[in-house]
Amino acid sequence: MAITALPVLADYDISPVTGFLPTEEPLQILPDPYFTLWEETFKCFNGLLLASRLRQRVQELPVLDATRLKTKAEQRRGYLILCMLSHAYVWGKHEVAAEVLPASLAVPWQKVADMLEMQPVLTHAAVVLWNWRLLYKDGSRDLNNLDTLGTLSGSSDESWFYLVTTAIEATGAPVLSKLVSAIQLVRDENVTGLIQELESIRDIIEEMVAVLRRMFERCDPYVFYWKVRPYLAGWENMAEAGLLNGVRYEGVDNGEYKKLAGGSAAQSSLIHALDVAFGVEHHSTGFRPNKPQANGGQTHPTNDNKTNNSYNDVVNGAAKSAPPEASGSGSTNFIKKMRFYMPGPHRNFLTHLTEVANIRPFVTSKAGATAKDRSAEIEKLISVYDACIHQIKSFRDVHIQMVTLYIVMQANRGPSISHGGFAPQPQAHKDKTEVANGHAGTVTTASSAEKSAQANGSGEVSTIKPAKKGSSILYPQNVIFGAPYGLAKKQEEGNDVVRGTGGTDLIPFLRQSRDETNETKIVPTSAISKRKHSFAGY
Ligand code: HEM
Numbered sequence: 001m002a003i004t005a006l007p008v009l010a011d012y013d014i015s016p017v018t019g020f021l022p023t024e025e026p027l028q029i030l031p032d033p034y035f036t037l038w039e040e041t042f043k044c045f046n047g048l049l050l051a052s053r054l055r056q057r058v059q060e061l062p063v064l065d066a067t068r069l070k071t072k073a074e075q076r077r078g079y080l081i082l083c084m085l086s087h088a089y090v091w092g093k094h095e096v097a098a099e100v101l102p103a104s105l106a107v108p109w110q111k112v113a114d115m116l117e118m119q120p121v122l123t124h125a126a127v128v129l130w131n132w133r134l135l136y137k138d139g140s141r142d143l144n145n146l147d148t149l150g151t152l153s154g155s156s157d158e159s160w161f162y163l164v165t166t167a168i169e170a171t172g173a174p175v176l177s178k179l180v181s182a183i184q185l186v187r188d189e190n191v192t193g194l195i196q197e198l199e200s201i202r203d204i205i206e207e208m209v210a211v212l213r214r215m216f217e218r219c220d221p222y223v224f225y226w227k228v229r230p231y232l233a234g235w236e237n238m239a240e241a242g243l244l245n246g247v248r249y250e251g252v253d254n255g256e257y258k259k260l261a262g263g264s265a266a267q268s269s270l271i272h273a274l275d276v277a278f279g280v281e282h283h284s285t286g287f288r289p290n291k292p293q294a295n296g297g298q299t300h301p302t303n304d305n306k307t308n309n310s311y312n313d314v315v316n317g318a319a320k321s322a323p324p325e326a327s328g329s330g331s332t333n334f335i336k337k338m339r340f341y342m343p344g345p346h347r348n349f350l351t352h353l354t355e356v357a358n359i360r361p362f363v364t365s366k367a368g369a370t371a372k373d374r375s376a377e378i379e380k381l382i383s384v385y386d387a388c389i390h391q392i393k394s395f396r397d398v399h400i401q402m403v404t405l406y407i408v409m410q411a412n413r414g415p416s417i418s419h420g421g422f423a424p425q426p427q428a429h430k431d432k433t434e435v436a437n438g439h440a441g442t443v444t445t446a447s448s449a450e451k452s453a454q455a456n457g458s459g460e461v462s463t464i465k466p467a468k469k470g471s472s473i474l475y476p477q478n479v480i481f482g483a484p485y486g487l488a489k490k491q492e493e494g495n496d497v498v499r500g501t502g503g504t505d506l507i508p509f510l511r512q513s514r515d516e517t518n519e520t521k522i523v524p525t526s527a528i529s530k531r532k533h534s535f536a537g538y
Contacts, residue, residue: 003187004355006180012349013072019173020269020346021141021166026130027077028149034068035078037061042081046154049088058089059102063251066108066115075115076130082109083122084150087231087262090247097242103251110252117344120249121234121260124267125343128165141170143214152231153223160218161228165265168211172270175204179277179353186362191377194362198384205274205391212398216405225410234262266338269346274392275335276353278385279360280520282335285509290519335513359385360520367522386521393527396514403510 009016015023029039041048041057048054069075086105090098101109109120118125131149132141139145146166151158178201185194235246236259246259265271275282281290339347363385366378374382511527518527 004352006184006356007349007352009176009180009349011345012352013343013345014176014349015173016177017173018141019169019176021129021132021169021173022073022076024073025133025137026080026149027073028133030069030074030077030081032068032070032074035064038064038078038081038085041085042150045085045088046151049093050154052093052095054085054088055092055095055098058085058104061102061104063103063107066111069112069115072116075112076125078108078112079116079118080126080130080150082112082120083126084152086120087122087233088152090235090243091231091233097238098247099243099245100248100250100255106249107251110249117347119260119341120252120258121341122232122263123341124165124263124265125341125346127162127232127263128169128265128268129343131162132166141167143167143211151228153227155223155227157219157223158228161215161224164211164215164219165268167214168208169268169270171211172204172208172274175201175270176273178204179273183277183356183358186358191366191381194359195377195381195384198359198381198388202384202387202391205388205395209391209395209398212395212402215402219406221406221410222416224406226415229407232263234260236261261337261341264338264341266335267341269342269350271395272335272339272342272350273353275517276350276357277359278389278392278520279357280389280392280517282333282513282516284333285505285512288512288516290516334509363522382522386523386525389517389521390525393514393517396510396517400507400510400514403506408507 014020017023038061041061045054048057066075066078069078082105086101086109089105090101092098106120113120116125132146133149134141135145135147143163146163148159148162151162178197182194182197182201185197233241235241235243238244238246238259245257248255248257252258274280283289339350342350363381366374367382368374368378371379515527518525
């Protein structure tokens with residue numbers, strides 16, 4: 001059987017130096033004066049939104065021909081502008097969500113999304129990969145030299161939120177060629193070389209974790225939750241936000257409704273690439289086929305991961321071209337579905353990487369049945385492979401703490417003043433705390449009984465504070481149900497246990513993702529680190 005060739009990064013719009021980020025700074029203005037109206041609107045859209053005049057302005061815009069965006073850089077700039085204007089238009093400020101997106105945005109947005117093999121909805125690629133500039137041109141892509149090109153809220157907190165993620169992409173970029181090289185070393189049975197490559201991959205992931213922790217420095221959780229996050233939401237499962245069927249794109253597909261999930265760093269191809277290369281498998285929340293048994297035995301599949309790699313079905317199946325619903329929303333994992341929202345070449349890279357990923361099966365086969373038969377070199381190989389997995393797991397540990405602070409705790413506390421950015425809606429339940437979930441968000445009810453938010457060993461909330469009376473009058477935070485792919489479910493009436501609220505449904509999803517990572521280790525260790533974290537530390 002012919003051996004599949006290894007992926008060449010350049011074939012997939014990936015740089016060995018900048019990874020999924022473009023090698024050149026994203027354009028700060030479209031060079032063709034034909035697009036001046038877009039640029040002018042983008043320049044002042046935060047002000048127009050504040051003055052409730054953005055919708056009027058958009059309605060006055062002509063339908064421009066996006067095929068005049070000739071280069072990739074121009075298409076990405078056009079896509080960023082249209083993502084920001086469209087999400088600002090749909091969600092508004094103190095306005096009822098708009099169900100119809102005018103042709104002036106909808107038609108070119110669909111066109112440019114097609115050019116980039118993406119979806120016409122705000123994505124990680126738009127706000128993170130293509131939304132930065134260097135403060136000093138000869139400087140590096142790190143947090144002391146980056147600025148954003150646009151934000152929806154006009155806040156520096158939102159800029160920091162995007163830039164930390166951009167900096168993670170930049171930090172992790174060198175890992176991509178190393179993953180490919182590690183796969184080649186496995187093919188060559190070069191254990192010594194593989195150990196060295198894995199050591200340097202481990203160090204890079206560790207640096208990514210360090211950058212992730214910096215989120216706490218300059219992105220205020222309150223601002224993020226109440227001012228930024230609502231704008232990142234898409235229009236899938238948004239019935240209670242008034243978008244029962246999603247959004248109609250005027251002039252596109254006969255004006256049919258589209259249901260599309262919003263922006264999430266779960267769309268980062270970098271994190272997917274790490275999972276794929278190391279054989280980390282994710283499943284629907286609650287479905288744990290590889291969970292180690294009570295006796296500590298490892299049941300993670302040890303054979304060729306092609307048959308078991310959970311990424312295959314989405315990549316080879318409908319998710320390439322059809323909306324997420326078509327690929328089976330109930331049974332298919334949320335993480336896999338996020339590939340639908342990646343730029344086409346990056347998605348294709350992950351497909352190729354999946355076909356050649358061989359590191360885990362190799363290490364497992366070398367590990368043999370018992371530890372006593374292993375050479376010192378094989379022990380070292382297992383240990384460095386596990387160290388890589390441990391770093392991916394640490395990334396997810398920090399991320400869970402972040403979601404707890406930035407979403408669960410903010411939702412429970414409620415807004416400090418009742419403006420929050422969105423039009424008030426009637427309360428569905430009296431005397432209930434409503435907890436939002438996910439970037440695109442979901443809310444369920446929780447008991448108002450006195451419970452305090454505490455962090456356990458891994459910094460996760462185990463119980464929830466009561467909301468202030470009247471704290472849930474905002475929109476869509478208090479009603480964004482059904483979260484992407486049903487991450488959260490409504491808590492049963494009268495159920496006093498916090499488990500099952502939006503926030504705590506979200507956390508089990510993320511915890512499972514973390515645990516699935518941990519369970520990929522060859523030598524199992526507990527998922528919960530001994531270290532005690534407190535939020536004060538962040
Ligand atoms: C304030 C910061 C952040 C918050 C509040 C946050 C929130 C969330 C939420 C709610 C989800 C669940 C899925 C969804 O609704 O989209 C999620 C998933 C995810 N996020 Fe974040 N996120 C943050 C920062 C980041 C950063 C900087 C990264 C870096 C790439 C990241 C990577 C991911 C990944 C990979 C997933 C999928 C779950 C997994 O792979 O374990 N997030 N995030």
